Amino acid sequence: MRKITYVVAGISIGTALVPMMAFAQSAEDLPQTTEERKAEIQQKRDTLKQELQDRRDALKERGTQVKEDIKQRKEALQVQLKEQRAALKGEFQKKRDEFRAEATARKEELKKKFGAERAARIEQYFNQMVAKFESAIDRLQGMADKIEEKLDAAAAGGKDVTKAKEDLAAARVKIQEAETGLADAKAKYAALAQNPDTKKAFADVKALTHGVAQKVREAHAALVRTVAGLKGTGAGATTPPATTPPAALPPAQ
Numbered sequence: 292m293r294k295i296t297y298v299v300a301g302i303s304i305g306t307a308l309v310p311m312m313a314f315a316q317s318a319e320d321l322p323q324t325t326e327e328r329k330a331e332i333q334q335k336r337d338t339l340k341q342e343l344q345d346r347r348d349a350l351k352e353r354g355t356q357v358k359e360d361i362k363q364r365k366e367a368l369q370v371q372l373k374e375q376r377a378a379l380k381g382e383f384q385k386k387r388d389e390f391r392a393e394a395t396a397r398k399e400e401l402k403k404k405f406g407a408e409r410a411a412r413i414e415q416y417f418n419q420m421v422a423k424f425e426s427a428i429d430r431l432q433g434m435a436d437k438i439e440e441k442l443d444a445a446a447a448g449g450k451d452v453t454k455a456k457e458d459l460a461a462a463r464v465k466i467q468e469a470e471t472g473l474a475d476a477k478a479k480y481a482a483l484a485q486n487p488d489t490k491k492a493f494a495d496v497k498a499l500t501h502g503v504a505q506k507v508r509e510a511h512a513a514l515v516r517t518v519a520g521l522k523g524t525g526a527g528a529t530t531p532p533a534t535t536p537p538a539a540l541p542p543a544q
Contacts, residue, residue: 376463380432383470387425390477394418400484417480417496424473424503431466431510435459438517445521455520462513469506476500 394414401410438459442452476499479492486492 379467383474386474386477390421390481393481397481397484404484404489420500421473421477424469424500424507427507428466428469428473431462431469431507431514434514435463435466438514438521441521442517452520455517458513458517458520462510462517465506465510465513469503469510472499472503472506476503 398410398414401413404410405413438455442455442459446452476496479496479499483489483492483496
């Protein structure tokens with residue numbers, strides 16, 4: 292009987308010790324589990340941090356590529372515009388040369404219409420006027436080229452020259468319009484001797500030359516605005532040449 296009692300007591304004590312042993316084992320495992328969780332959390336943080344950095348790097352690379360693409364397009368456009376201006380300048384020069392080459396034939400036609408003395412006076416006056424216009428246009432064109440070089444240098448240095456570029460583009464348009472108007476005036480003048488209405492022919496030429504003079508003034512004003520836009524860009528100041536458009540043809544008599 293006593294033996295049975297001891298057995299029962301042993302079982303009871305053993306049963307009581309099982310939860311205590313399990314708790315002790317859990318207590319031993321707890322620090323390890325916490326460290327593992329910390330490590331897991333840190334790993335997730337590191338992974339997320341790397342993903343964010345990769346995204347930032349990708350966006351930065353994409354932004355750099357976009358900027359480079361824009362830069363290349365701008366440079367290509369500038370090259371294209373310069374080529375177009377060079378071609379147009381060559382075309383205008385060709386017309387100038389043709390006008391001079393036709394001087395002899397033109398004089399003969401004027402002689403038939405107005406007589407030798409008056410024809411010579413008209414031809415001389417018109418040629419002097421043309422020379423002054425061409426000189427004014429060439430000076431403005433040369434100044435526009437110099438200003439463009441300064442603007443390009445300023446833009447390369449990170450300066451905002453958008454407004455100055457717009458003013459320069461407007462000036463170039465006016466310069467081209469002045470050259471075109473001058474070519475029209477030359478063509479109208481060349482046909483002067485064939486026009487039976489001399490007074491109207493002179494009036495037409497005079498109107499065209501007045502238009503050229505106005506374009507020259509507008510081009511000069513646009514260049515002045517462009518120079519004003521250079522302030523603060525580090526491009527330096529440049530004063531556009533003063534332009535005094537020549538007078539038009541004297542009235543027909």
